Amino acid sequence: xxxxxxxxxxxxxxxxxxxxxxxxxxxxxxxxxxxxxxxxxxxxxxxxxxxxxxxxxxxxxxxxxxxxxxxxxxxxxxxxxxxxxxxxxxxxxxxxxxxxxxxxxxxxxxxxxxxxxxxxxxxxxxxxxxxxxxxxxxxxxxxxxxxxxxxxxxxxxxxxxxxxxxxxxxxxxxxxxxxxxxxxxxxxxxxxxxxxxxxxxxxxxxxxxxxxxxxxxxxxxxxxxxxxxxxxxxxxxxxxxxxxxxxxxxxxxxxxxxxxxxxxxxxxxxxxxxxxxxxxxxxxxxxxxxxxxxxxxxxxxxxxxxxxxxxxxxxxxxxxxxxxxxxxxxxxxxxxxxxxxxxxxxxxxxxxxxxxxxxxxxxxxxxxxxxxxxxxxxxxxxxxxxxxxxxxxxxxxxxxxxxxxx
Numbered sequence: 001x002x003x004x005x006x007x008x009x010x011x012x013x014x015x016x017x018x019x020x021x022x023x024x025x026x027x028x029x030x031x032x033x034x035x036x037x038x039x040x041x042x043x044x045x046x047x048x049x050x051x052x053x054x055x056x057x058x059x060x061x062x063x064x065x066x067x068x069x070x071x072x073x074x075x076x077x078x079x080x081x082x083x084x085x086x087x088x089x090x091x092x093x094x095x096x097x098x099x100x101x102x103x104x105x106x107x108x109x110x111x112x113x114x115x116x117x118x119x120x121x122x123x124x125x126x127x128x129x130x131x132x133x134x135x136x137x138x139x140x141x142x143x144x145x146x147x148x149x150x151x152x153x154x155x156x157x158x159x160x161x162x163x164x165x166x167x168x169x170x171x172x173x174x175x176x177x178x179x180x181x182x183x184x185x186x187x188x189x190x191x192x193x194x195x196x197x198x199x200x201x202x203x204x205x206x207x208x209x210x211x212x213x214x215x216x217x218x219x220x221x222x223x224x225x226x227x228x229x230x231x232x233x234x235x236x237x238x239x240x241x242x243x244x245x246x247x248x249x250x251x252x253x254x255x256x257x258x259x260x261x262x263x264x265x266x267x268x269x270x271x272x273x274x275x276x277x278x279x280x281x282x283x284x285x286x287x288x289x290x291x292x293x294x295x296x297x298x299x300x301x302x303x304x305x306x307x308x309x310x311x312x313x314x315x316x317x318x319x320x321x322x323x324x325x326x327x328x329x330x331x332x333x334x335x336x337x338x339x340x341x342x343x344x345x346x347x348x349x350x351x352x353x354x355x356x357x358x359x360x361x362x363x364x365x366x367x368x369x370x371x372x373x374x375x376x377x378x379x380x381x382x383x384x385x386x387x388x389x390x391x392x393x394x395x396x397x398x399x400x401x402x403x404x405x406x
Contacts, residue, residue: 011038013057014112015065015085016104017074022046025108026056032113040105049074053083064115066090066107067123075125088114089121126247133218133244140211140237141287147172147208150201157197158183161190172205209363215240216363217372220383227338229356230346230387232304233295233331236360242335245288249339258336262288264329289328296328306330346388357383 009028012035016023021043029035044052057063063078063085065071075085088111114120126134151171158165163183169176177198186194219225219236228239252258259265263284299307300314306327314323337343361380369376 010060010062011058012062012064012112012116014108014110014115015063015074016107016111017046017065017068017070018104019070020046022049022074023104023108024052024056025105025112027109027112027116030116032116035113035116037109040108042105046070046074049077050081053078054081057083059083062086062115064088064111066111071123072125072131076128086115087123087125089123124247124251130244130247133240136211136214136218137241137244137287140208140215143204143207143211146204147201150197150204154194154197154201157193172201209365212237212363213365213368216360217368220360220364220379223386224339226383226386227343228335229360230343230353231331231334231338232302232306232352233299233327234335235295235356236363238291238295241288241291242339245285246339249336252336255333255336259329259332261285262292262332264289264292264325264332266325292328292332293324296324296331299327299331300324349384349388353387354384357387 009030012027012029014025014027016025023043024041026038026040027035028038041052041056053063059082061083063083065074065085065087067087067090071087075087078085154171158180161184163180165171165176165179165183169179177194180194181191216236219229219239222243225236225239225243228234228242229236246252246258246261249258252261256265261284263286265284296310300310300323301307309330310323310327313326314320317323357380361376361383369379372379
């Protein structure tokens with residue numbers, strides 16, 4: 001009788017995945033204390049994951065793995081053969097790894113028991129489109145950082161050589177290399193070094209412009225992302241970032257959860273007698289939060305009602321960063337409502353929105369228009385019509401229409 005009860009207990013399978021292999025620990029039990037290890041499959045080639053799951057697991061088994069470089073691919077591979085898997089956050093599991101001896105077998109058991117304990121956070125597995133957008137956005141941000149790095153590197157080298165450029169000639173200007181050559185007499189080695197630095201800067205700028213064009217075209221083709229451009233402080237980079245990082249808005253049942261996900265809710269500690277309230281750094285999605293704060297700074301410099309509210313808050317508190325975070329938080333709340341379809345039809349397209357659309361189209365460039373087989377003025381007219389009425393015309397794709405929702 002006892003054997004029958006044990007056999008009906010649920011099974012939890014912990015996977016420790018690596019690029020070339022995986023180790024699986026099959027545990028039976030409902031709690032970490034009562035769960036016993038039935039079997040361990042050590043260092044199975046990762047290419048056999050689907051066949052292994054079909055042979056050794058059941059659809060009702062709980063399969064869990066730690067977030068890693070190929071965890072999302074493993075989840076999709078298991079889903080293709082009818083097995084559902086969960087991804088657990090690696091931060092807490094990494095602390096457990098440091099506290100105990102570690103190998104693949106121990107890690108697989110530890111992952112399963114962490115899930116049974118209920119303390120490990122689950123990681124949302126993005127769909128394929130959202131994953132591709134995230135990859136593109138991260139490539140864009142890498143190009144931005146590389147551009148800034150090379151500008152600072154050249155500026156530091158010139159300063160070390162006693163050369164200061166006028167403000168009218170920024171480092172990324174096409175005429176700057178020639179101006180630097182005339183600034184003083186350079187040795188052969190110095191000229192070689194400057195040449196490589198400016199080549200690296202030009203390459204980083206080229207990569208940045210490429211991704212800006214890709215992002216701009218993606219935004220004007222997607223009705224949901226394009227609708228975000230209606231908001232002051234949101235252009236195509238911010239809209240694309242929201243689509244890539246947030247993904248399916250339905251996983252946030254209210255604006256507060258989205259604000260917490262972005263890390264725009266102030267941190268606090270109310271333990272014991274002492275109380276502490278901190279800023280917004282150190283938790284949440286830093287990439288999403290930083291992009292929203294850039295939009296918030298633009299809002300604070302505008303005549304938009306939200307910008308005026310932010311300046312009044314700045315006058316009361318006297319802290320610029322606090323005002324920026326507060327405006328970014330309100331902007332994210334507005335994005336949540338808009339993504340939920342709670343928006344109204346525009347009565348007219350004002351000059352500011354027209355300029356914003358023009359800048360987005362400029363990032364697409366002539367090559368993007370040529371690839372789409374469309375003229376800029378025609379695309380501009382259709383984009384403005386979409387923003388006003390909700391109609392959607394996709395570049396090089398089938399035409400579709402979305403409803404205006406109140």
